[in-house]
Amino acid sequence: MKKLLALLLALSMVFALCACGSSDAKKETLTFTTGGEAGTYYAFGSVLAQYVSANSDLNIVAVTGNGSQANIEDMDAGSVQLGFCQSDVMSYAYAGTNLFDGKPVNSFSVAAALYMEQVQIVTTNPDIKTVADLKGKVVSVGAIGSGVYFNALDVLGVYDITLDDITPVYQSFGDSAESLKDKKIDAAFIVAGAPTTAITDLSTSGQVYLVAIDDEHVDKLIAASPYYSAYTVAADTYGMPADIQTVAVAAVVLVRDDVSDDAVYAFVSTIFNNTGAIAEQHGKGAELNTDFAASMTSVPYHPGAAKYFAEQGIEVATK
Numbered sequence: 001m002k003k004l005l006a007l008l009l010a011l012s013m014v015f016a017l018c019a020c021g022s023s024d025a026k027k028e029t030l031t032f033t034t035g036g037e038a039g040t041y042y043a044f045g046s047v048l049a050q051y052v053s054a055n056s057d058l059n060i061v062a063v064t065g066n067g068s069q070a071n072i073e074d075m076d077a078g079s080v081q082l083g084f085c086q087s088d089v090m091s092y093a094y095a096g097t098n099l100f101d102g103k104p105v106n107s108f109s110v111a112a113a114l115y116m117e118q119v120q121i122v123t124t125n126p127d128i129k130t131v132a133d134l135k136g137k138v139v140s141v142g143a144i145g146s147g148v149y150f151n152a153l154d155v156l157g158v159y160d161i162t163l164d165d166i167t168p169v170y171q172s173f174g175d176s177a178e179s180l181k182d183k184k185i186d187a188a189f190i191v192a193g194a195p196t197t198a199i200t201d202l203s204t205s206g207q208v209y210l211v212a213i214d215d216e217h218v219d220k221l222i223a224a225s226p227y228y229s230a231y232t233v234a235a236d237t238y239g240m241p242a243d244i245q246t247v248a249v250a251a252v253v254l255v256r257d258d259v260s261d262d263a264v265y266a267f268v269s270t271i272f273n274n275t276g277a278i279a280e281q282h283g284k285g286a287e288l289n290t291d292f293a294a295s296m297t298s299v300p301y302h303p304g305a306a307k308y309f310a311e312q313g314i315e316v317a318t319k
Contacts, residue, residue, distance in 0.1 A: 038174035264304025
């Protein structure tokens with residue numbers, strides 16, 4: 001009898017495991033390309049992937065990415081289905097300008113805008129207070145052709161500074177932070193949601209500062225490139241002496257057009273119906289807002305996302 005009971009118990013466990021595996025197998029899997037491990041895309045994207053996977057019929061796999069341009073190219077190639085992107089780079093791709101000059105990409109749609117990404121000009125030198133002070137300095141401007149690179153050109157340009165006026169280096173967020181720590185560079189452009197891991201880690205080894213963009217130049221920048229917004233980074237973000245004014249672009253999740261409406265609806269609804277729970281896992285969750293999520297106009301929304309926003313009383317454009 002004991003052997004029979006043991007056999008029945010073992011069989012019940014096997015059936016349970018099979019049932020569980022069968023349930024997981026029914027889940028649709030989407031790969032979500034984020035960013036480098038030292039940036040906000042990767043940290044927050046991983047939280048979103050884990051939460052949606054645990055609370056929906058989707059299995060979202062977050063992977064590291066190489067920035068906005070690469071994320072769009074990977075989606076266009078079909079190797080990933082979801083991707084983080086700066087709103088300005090998203091617009092470049094769809095219109096075929098700047099990074100995508102003459103080569104528009106329109107195989108994607110917007111799932112949702114999530115939060116603002118600040119243009120953070122980081123330094124450990126207290127004498128560098130304004131963008132004008134960057135003249136003659138060694139400055140990391142992001143990888144050539146990256147979104148950060150074009151943000152740097154935009155900001156420097158409104159101060160009539162070109163790359164010839166500085167010594168540019170082309171580094172990732174993590175490498176820029178290490179170079180600042182080792183005094184190999186004087187400042188670095190880092191475009192990511194604050195607080196950004198690379199800068200927070202740098203601040204543990206000494207005082208960090210963000211370089212301010214004054215009102216006149218903020219206005220000039222927004223007039224030339226309307227996708228920018230004025231933004232103030234609070235002093236306590238990195239233990240700075242004072243609040244710092246800069247500009248920001250939106251962090252947007254894009255999705256391939258051929259992903260099913262049901263899958264995109266599940267992804268968007270699971271996030272925006274559970275913002276409180278997500279905020280407990282990552283600070284950017286506190287910035288999730290349906291009005292902002294539906295505010296993009298330069299690229300149409302996926303029908304699955306549009307369905308969710310319509311339920312919230314918000315109409316968005318689709319293809």
